[in-house]
Amino acid sequence: MNDSHSSNNHSQRPSHEDSSDSRLVEAHSQLAKNKEEPSEGFSSLPIVIVFLFCGFGFWAGVYLTRNAGGFSANTFDLDAPRLVADSGPKVFEADLAKGEKLFIQQCAACHQANGLGVPGAFPPLAGSPWPLGNDERIIKIVLAGLAGEIEVKGAKYVGNMPNIGAGLNDAQVANIVSYVRSAWGNNAEAVTDVKVKDIRKAIGGRGQYSPKEILDAHPLETK
């Protein structure tokens, strides 16, 4: 730009040549029609670009499915679903009616609907110290089962309880256990599905507990 007047090709005669614009349009229309530009070294460009664009389209689809919050008009924060799950303990309310129904289906065959068990065969749950106090004990028994000699309300039992809870989900186990802990005059706090979930994860796929093992971990609070 040492001389802004004459460096410009056209500035010797700064008029606007009409024909050059026509040529410009003409030449480019030809280019657009032929879609080939032999003189330039960009022959591999179209393929690269097509692949690039396909990659982009794919990425966009994946990104949207992962980050669209289910396309819900009420999701305002990507972290929202996780936050709701984390705040589970506050949200989960043990449903004692469901708990009772499940107890009848899953446990009553042995422990009886009134929770008194069958003397000499199945220990009672009503008035037993086992379901009360620390809730981990009963949750573990329901999840993994119990086999060996135990003493409940002064009577000895040598029985074998299968791992009933393995076939139930966390909320179902929580509902049954909460029911057992509050029925027939039992009086202990309800448990949550998160607690069940954590314990299930902690004990893994194990066999039945022996009475010693479970009592060492969670001694009975009352006799």
Add this chain to the structure above:
Amino acid sequence: MSQDYSSRGSVSRIDASISVPVRTFIFSSLLWLLVASVLSLIVALKLQVPSFLGECPWFTYGRIETLQRNAFIYGWASNALFALNLWIMSSLARFELKSSWLPVLGGIVWNLTLTYGLIQVLLGQLNGFALLEMPKEVAPAMVVAFLFAALWPAVAFARRPTGNVFVSQWYIIGATFVFPVITVVAQLMLLWCPTLGVMQALVHSWFYQNLILLWLGGSALSAVYYFVAKESGRTISAYYLATVGFWTLFLFASWTGPATLLGGPIPVWLQSVGVVAALLMLVPTVITAVNIFGTLAPRNGIAQAWNNTTLRFVLVGAISFTLSALLNIVFSTRSLNALVRFTPFGQAQEHLAIYSFVSMVIFGAAYYILPRLTGSFWPSAKLVHLHFWSCAAGSLLFVVAGLTQGWAAHGRTDFAVSALPGLLAASLLLVGHFAFALNALGMLAADKAPSNRRSY
């Protein structure tokens, strides 16, 4: 610089037919440019010395800054783009404007309405939406004025003699249709019958992105394509991609709005769509870069462009476009966006788009168009140099200023010190703009009766 005015060239028929409206637009844009530059110096001073002009409510930061932005975009850039679009389209479509008083009327109404609106802003009648701050009765008048002033390129396009089309023409048509649509919709949904809550933010971000990327950006890109092809005398490299570039730009740009609202209270899927659209802007960005730099790069073309006044400005503009688009893409990703959100970095980025890109391209185009329109030369080459260097340095500094202020906003450095580059930048731009205006006004004044000197 002694100039032999006897060698003054003749003005073509087409140029003569659009001479009066183009001059009107350029003249108004020059005045607004000076107003906006002075205002931006005041804004920069206020960041430095907050008490400066602090007594008078008229000169509070909020009003002055609003005034500056509106004067710059609606006064300077839009007027200048009316001129550019009309001139480029008429040249390409071989169009002779019969009733040139219509666009002139449109231009006058546009500028009067804008003046009225800005005075209202000065008096404190502001809306809370950026670039829609002027009172709501201004909008309908501006849309009507726009149709009168800016619709002629579409007429020219419709009447083109052959079916052949150059990419610049698409960009002009696209930009011309975007402006009235977004303005009408945004005005209706934000000012006349306001939608509720979150919708407002969405509509506004949509309006804003369209205005900057498509009306300003699209128009300026048309000039970039035109002058690169015209002044280098080369055909656009990989030209078949230009169509894809055009369509993808217009498709994705309108969707990038929600990406500017990341983390805001809008449904998360819309934010993600915005992010995707912002990242897909890579497609038109890469294509324009391949088109423009691919054309100029071979056979020493960059050096030639550098020695050509018009192309030098256009080249800086094209580089800034690519840069600002890339920054926009990178900082639309969620994690990086969280770093720069609400900081002056955004201003730096926007400055790169509307100043270093759009305005530099307009300058370059003006250096080409005005001599052909008036049949005379630029009065002073020194002023052209001064213009280029102070504007180039000023806009670089402005970007630096955004970065230093962003850094200061993180509490790293003293804010007043960090605003210093901004002050320097505003002063440099003011000097550059005066140099440009002096030259251009001298040219417009030297040639008073254009239409008498037609050459056939």
